[in-house]
Amino acid sequence: MDLVAIEELSVRYGRRLVLDRVSLSVPEGSVYVLLGRNGAGKSSLVRCLLGEQRPGSGRVRLLDGDVWSGRAALLREVGVVPEEPDAPPSMNARQLARFCSGLYPSWDGAGFAARLERFGVPPGLPFGQLSKGQKGQVTLSLALAGSPRLLILDDPTLGLDPVARRAVFDELIVDLADRGTTVFLTSHDLAGVEGIADRVGILRGGRLLVDEEMDTLKQRFRRLRLPTGDGEGLEALEPVSVTTRGWGSEVVVAGWDESFARDDVEVAAMTLEEIFLSLVGQEGAR
Amino acid sequence: MLLLSYTHVSRSLRIDPADPRPIWRQIEENVRHLVASGALAYGAPVPSVRDLARDLQVNPATVSKAYQRLTDTGVLTVKRGEGTYVSDSPPDFSPRERGKRLLQGAVRYASLAVTLGADRDETRGTLEDAWSNLAGGAEEQTEEEREEWTSSPSKS
Numbered sequence: 001m002d003l004v005a006i007e008e009l010s011v012r013y014g015r016r017l018v019l020d021r022v023s024l025s026v027p028e029g030s031v032y033v034l035l036g037r038n039g040a041g042k043s044s045l046v047r048c049l050l051g052e053q054r055p056g057s058g059r060v061r062l063l064d065g066d067v068w069s070g071r072a073a074l075l076r077e078v079g080v081v082p083e084e085p086d087a088p089p090s091m092n093a094r095q096l097a098r099f100c101s102g103l104y105p106s107w108d109g110a111g112f113a114a115r116l117e118r119f120g121v122p123p124g125l126p127f128g129q130l131s132k133g134q135k136g137q138v139t140l141s142l143a144l145a146g147s148p149r150l151l152i153l154d155d156p157t158l159g160l161d162p163v164a165r166r167a168v169f170d171e172l173i174v175d176l177a178d179r180g181t182t183v184f185l186t187s188h189d190l191a192g193v194e195g196i197a198d199r200v201g202i203l204r205g206g207r208l209l210v211d212e213e214m215d216t217l218k219q220r221f222r223r224l225r226l227p228t229g230d231g232e233g234l235e236a237l238e239p240v241s242v243t244t245r246g247w248g249s250e251v252v253v254a255g256w257d258e259s260f261a262r263d264d265v266e267v268a269a270m271t272l273e274e275i276f277l278s279l280v281g282q283e284g285a286r
Numbered sequence: 287m288l289l290l291s292y293t294h295v296s297r298s299l300r301i302d303p304a305d306p307r308p309i310w311r312q313i314e315e316n317v318r319h320l321v322a323s324g325a326l327a328y329g330a331p332v333p334s335v336r337d338l339a340r341d342l343q344v345n346p347a348t349v350s351k352a353y354q355r356l357t358d359t360g361v362l363t364v365k366r367g368e369g370t371y372v373s374d375s376p377p378d379f380s381p382r383e384r385g386k387r388l389l390q391g392a393v394r395y396a397s398l399a400v401t402l403g404a405d406r407d408e409t410r411g412t413l414e415d416a417w418s419n420l421a422g423g424a425e426e427q428t429e430e431e432r433e434e435w436t437s438s439p440s441k442s
Binding site for chain 1: 301303304305306308309335336339340342343344345346347348
């Protein structure tokens with residue numbers, strides 16, 4: 001079953017089309033990572049998922065229900081970590097947990113306390129006095145304590161130092177291992193999500209450019225280095241970018257084929273970050 | 287016999303994001319390599335899916351897939367309620383598969399020998415020494431030497 005199912009979603013702010021017929025789905029037990037530059041439409045998509053933004057057209061289903069009409073009931077089974085963690089500034093983590101425990105049917109109070117301790121967040125300090133990283137960690141701890149079927153994380157490691165970042169991914173990985181949670185997350189942290197994503201979506205200018213399994217995505221992208229002016233056989237490999245260097249050309253291809261054989265071409269595999277940059281790096285190529 | 291600690295297993299299993307092989311395959315092949323080299327002894331415990339996933343910062347499902355394939359081919363054995371262990375005997379490869387794997391390693395070693403300017407006799411002699419080292423003199427090896435043996439899995 002798909003816990004998230006988006007079909008032909010379009011959103012318009014005034015005249016500007018911010019999401020253009022986006023379709024994607026997140027099967028139960030999988031991790032979907034949505035990438036895109038700022039302004040690509042990620043936040044609008046998340047707002048639609050959370051029932052905070054009404055789709056201009058298309059359908060958004062969460063846990064097989066209509067999120068716009070059934071928001072309150074559906075979100076009881078969803079853990080959310082927003083981009084800007086928000087809570088009453090005078091409440092401390094312990095008070096926040098007490099408040100939230102009434103909202104979720106299966107609340108894991110012991111897990112919440114243990115997580116806070118691993119993060120090293122003082123449970124008695126008012127939310128408003130916590131650092132940005134600590135706010136995010138409290139929000140994540142609250143989200144996980146609700147034992148959600150689906151976690152929606154909007155750039156959970158944005159602005160965090162490497163230690164805090166690692167701690168966030170550690171908690172996420174442990175939850176995946178222990179409960180098989182389904183995750184939908186947006187991120188700019190490409191190295192961080194590289195090992196975690198089952199499936200990757202890349203938004204550019206409101207369009208979903210890529211919606212694919214991580215393994216197949218990495219199989220089909222390669223960086224080739226070859227002498228300038230000799231593009232024989234390259235068209236079939238679907239070149240997406242060409243850079244001219246002193247020694248020749250660097251070509252990124254999206255349709256790599258193992259049977260391609262040329263002695264003068266050097267072939268290198270690419271990380272998710274390199275693939276992302278090659279697709280959205282050149283703004284002119286819309 | 288000197289064995290790799292849990293930390294060393296995780297470190298030797300480190301994955302490479304620039305490697306074209308899927309992560310589960312990298313883990314699978316690295317474990318095979320550790321077992322074949324003796325760094326992970328027959329019967330030794332391996333990290334749980336949860337721990338290894340956290341150490342490598344990868345999806346537990348990915349580790350699980352690698353472990354599943356290793357269990358299916360007899361390299362690892364799951365003991366219910368206890369954990370996952372290296373099987374008590376060598377994996378049962380077909381002679382053809384074993385030959386293929388041997389040749390892959392041999393080509394790498396031969397290429398290294400040629401580029402270093404070693405002749406056939408020296409190359410053969412070193413192989414003999416390495417064999418003796420693996421088989422008997424493991425306790426004389428330092429950890430660094432051992433890691434060197436286990437940290438360069440094949441890239442196909």
